[in-house]
Amino acid sequence: MISDKSPVRFHGALPEQVEVVIIGAGxxxxxxxxxxxxHGVSVLICDKGRxxxxxxxxxxxxxxxxGRDGAELPIMIDSINxxxxxSEELGEDVGFTRQGVMYLARHDSELEEFAKWLEIARPHQLDSRIIDAAEVDRLIGEKxxxxxxxxxxxxxxxAEPFTAVPAMARKLAExxxxxRENCAVRMLDIEGGKVAGVITEHGRVKAPIVLCAGGAWSSQFVGNHDIRLPQLTVRATVARTEPVAELFSGNAAGGGLAFRRRQDGGYTLAPGGTNEHFLGADSFRFFREFLPVLMESRKNLKLRIGEDLWTRLFPERHWQANDVSPFERTRVLNPSPSAEAIELINARLxxxxxxxxxxxLAESWAGMIDVTPDVVPVMDQVDAYPGLYLATGFSGHGFGFGPGAGEVMARMIMGQSAVHDLRRFRFSRFSDGSKMVPGPGL
Ligand SMILES: Cc1cc2nc3c(=O)[nH]c(=O)nc-3n(C[C@H](O)[C@H](O)[C@H](O)COP(=O)(O)OP(=O)(O)OC[C@H]3O[C@@H](n4cnc5c(N)ncnc54)[C@H](O)[C@@H]3O)c2cc1C
Structure with missing residues (x-):
């Protein structure tokens, strides 16, 4: 896990001008x-932290x-390829391996849900299938x-997340x-109603195109320009064991426990049903859009008051280029892991x-997942500000999807035609009266 204690490794000098500025080095x-x-496009990536x-x-x-949403699936198939x-081009081992993903069922009703998803997968000729209890027992040599x-x-x-993305960044820098790390983008530079660049804490950079890939901060960033992006965050807790003899080589979840083998010989573990949303002003502001997903995930989501309630009830909505922005005040969002989640991991193990x-357990940590009301991302341009693009709201499944989404966004930015149907990911779905239909909750 990377935090604000990790060394700053990317010190690139801010160019005067580039073709594309990317906000966020996730x-x-x-x-x-x-x-x-x-494709030879000149790019600057700024991250407020690491x-x-x-x-x-x-x-x-x-x-x-x-378990993917039907519209995500073709992009995801590209992504895993x-x-x-x-991982081959990087020339260093970032732990990418195809060891399979398995969703375990304790009840027939779960197997029925899985069978419904197989219908979504069928047109894509995936190797997904339902296996019986004896085969599960052969794969997991325990109980x-x-x-x-x-x-x-x-x-x-x-892949190992804490090594994969930094390794990609190193290759890009080469x-x-x-x-540039420790470089918050305070706001867009707008001229004549169009994007003309960004204003960072270290100065202005001219660019006709800006991509906001700011994860949990995207809604607040674009909100400063009066763009309404419904997005909330949930805390998710994870832990890892010390290295141990292998009992299962793949990635699996069932009975409220997710586990996978790690490159270092340990296991990464997480409990199901313990995602926590900390109530704040945005919970109420976006309540209408989030109601369907709240109803669907009510068993798995816990609403919390927590610390910093005041900041969440009265978040900073507007600031100017010379003001210190909220992004500089939190270099790396590093929520503390939930003690209750750790207890659940131990009980389920x-x-x-x-x-x-x-x-x-060698270590535990938490992350703030950014979620949209229909649990699929926004990958689109923003009509109100020509030159502004959004790729955010990956709703807890953007790591695997990352390279596929990156290719989608690069093609869009370069004006190339889309290879996949991107209507599900359009930004206007939040404002054109569309019904919010959450993707499969698998
Ligand atoms: C506990 C947990 C488990 C998960 N498990 C999986 C999984 O197994 N598989 C999977 O596919 N996905 C998983 N996800 C989801 C996945 O991690 C995310 O969807 C994905 O990492 C999102 O990437 P991102 O680049 O959009 O956002 P982030 O990785 O959050 O990056 C956004 C970056 O933008 C920067 N930033 C924001 N605002 C500014 C600004 N104004 N100026 C400069 N920089 C800025 C931030 O500092 C941050 O570094 C999980 C997430 C969590 C938290």
């Missing part, structure tokens, strides 16, 4: 730069096609007889992309994977 910003750079300091180094590392190529079966996609994979239960 997997989405870095992947978009990856595809722009190979490359991959927020969600992009804190996630589970799953690169999965399984890009992961394969990127046979506790699972009814599983949905499995053997071609799915994982290839001439300017990356004891129940489902007792031999792992005796291995000490």
């Amino acid at each position: 997997v989405i910003g870095v992947s978009t730069a990856w595809f722009l750079a190979r 490359v991959a300091g927020e969600q992009s180094s804190r996630n589970w590392g799953w690169v999965r096609q399984q 890009h992961w394969e190529k990127i 046979p007889g506790q699972w009814r079966g599983a949905l499995i996609t053997p071609s799915d994979g994982r 290839d001439g992309v300017t990356i 004891a129940r489902y994977l007792p031999s792992l239960g005796s291995v000490p």
Whole structure:
């Protein structure tokens, strides 16, 4: 996990002018730069903190096609193929491996839900299938007889998030992309109603195109320009064990526990049903849009008051170029892990994977996931400000999707025709009266 204690590694001098400024050096910003750079487009990436300091180094590392929304699936299939190529091009091992993703079922009703998703997957000829209890027991060598079966996609994979995105950034920097950490973009520079560049804490950079890939901060960033982007955050807690003998080589979730083998020989673990939303002014402002997903995820989401309630009730909405912006005040969003979530991990390990239960947890951490009302991202341009693009709201599954989304955004920015149907990801869905239909909750 990367935090504001991690050394600053990208010190690129701010250019006077570039073709594209990218706000945010998470997997989405870095992947978009990856595809722009190979077409010779000049790019500056600014991050207020560290490359991959927020969600992009804190996630589970799953690169999965399984369980995806139907509109995301073709992009995700490209994405996992890009992961394969990127990890080869990097020339360093970022832990990308196709060890499969498996959703375990304890009840027949879960298997029925999995079978519904197979209908979404069918046109794409994935290797996803439902396996029986005996096959699950062969794959997980522990406590046979506790699972009814599983949905499995053997071609799915994982990469190590805390090494993968920084490695991509290093390669980009070697290839001439300017990356600057500790450099908050305070606001857009607008001339004649169009994007003319950005104003950073270290000065102005001219650019006709700006991509906001600011993760959990995107709504506040564009809100300063009176653009309404419904987006909320949820805290998710993760832990890892010390290295231990392998009992399962893949990535799996079931019974409220997610676990996957790590490159360092440990396991990354997370509890299901413990995502927490901390109430604030935006919870009420975006309540109408989020109501359908709130109803659907009510069993898995906990509403909290928590600390810093005042800041959340009265967030900064507007500031000017000379003001210190909210982005400089929080270099890296580093929420503390939830003690309740850690207890749940331990209890579920004891129940489902007792031999792992005796291995000490080496570390725990949390990340703030940015979510949209229909749990799929926005990948679009903003009509109100020609030259402004958005790639945000990846709703807890943007790591695996990152390279695919990066290619989509690079093509859009370069004015090339889209390879996939992007209507589901249009920004106007939040303002044109569209019904919010959340993607599959698998
Ligand atoms: C615990 C957890 C588990 C997850 N598990 C998975 C998983 O297994 N598989 C999967 O596919 N996805 C997973 N996700 C989701 C995935 O991590 C995110 O969807 C993805 O990383 C989002 O990438 P991003 O680039 O949009 O945002 P981020 O990685 O959050 O990056 C945004 C960056 O923008 C910067 N920024 C914001 N505003 C400004 C500004 N004004 N100026 C300069 N910089 C700015 C921030 O500092 C930040 O570094 C998980 C997430 C979490 C938290």
